[in-house]
Amino acid sequence: AQSVTQLGSHVSVSEGALVLLRCNYSSSVPPYLFWYVQYPNQGLQLLLKYTTGATLVKGINGFEAEFKKSETSFHLTKPSAHMSDAAEYFCAVRPSGTYKYIFGTGTRLKVLA
Amino acid sequence: GAVVSQHPSWVICKSGTSVKIECRSLDFQATTMFWYRQFPKQSLMLMATSNEGSKATYEQGVEKDKFLINHASLTLSTLTVTSAHPEDSSFYICSAAQGASIVNTEAFFGQGTRLTVV
Secondary structure, eight states: OOEEEOSOSEEEEETTSOEEEOOEEEOSSOOEEEEEEEOTTOOEEEEEEEOSSOSEEEOGGGOEEEEEGGGTEEEEEESSOOGGGOEEEEEEEEOTTOOOOEEOOOEEEEEEO | OOOEEEEOSEEEEOTTOOEEEEEEESSSOEEEEEEEEEOTTSOEEEEEEEETTSOOEEOTTOOTTTEEEEEEETTEEEEEEOSOOGGGOEEEEEEEEESSOOTTOOEEEOOOEEEEEO
């Protein structure tokens, strides 16, 4: 069965510091990969996605992620954290040939002033 | 991007009553809609997949008779929590997929509905 692992349920960074949120997936066939952000009591907002093509994907709000097939990873990064980045981040995969999304357990990002 | 709207955003109901949550795709036709449940501080778990005009497909462990899903049109799906109990209190999120082709189809998420059963 497909699964998504997000290392670190809580990550704290200082404002202006690098943000790195880790995501690994298990799949014999590379799936479609997504990062979503969720603010309190709100739905999910798509940050970025990888389907095919360039493995470095740029998203909104300065975030980017790199698909590494050999490592089965899709880590999310941002060079400089902003206070407004504090939120819950979910990595998700969508196996080829299905509509279903499989979500990781989420990482809560805290940005320290 | 496409917009998916859920209504209501939050609802409080008494134990034993039923609650209906609507999910609408505002600017596109959604062939397939999905319902997820999110417990506090946990991830989203897919409950069921609904296709317009046909019965929903429920994930293992989800009670079909308790969580009634109707996808009567290409822009509206409803989730009815029947005989709600406090353990049904949760955050429910829907998503809608545009197009009939799976390839490159992206699902768009609603803003969620927080259900509290007292």
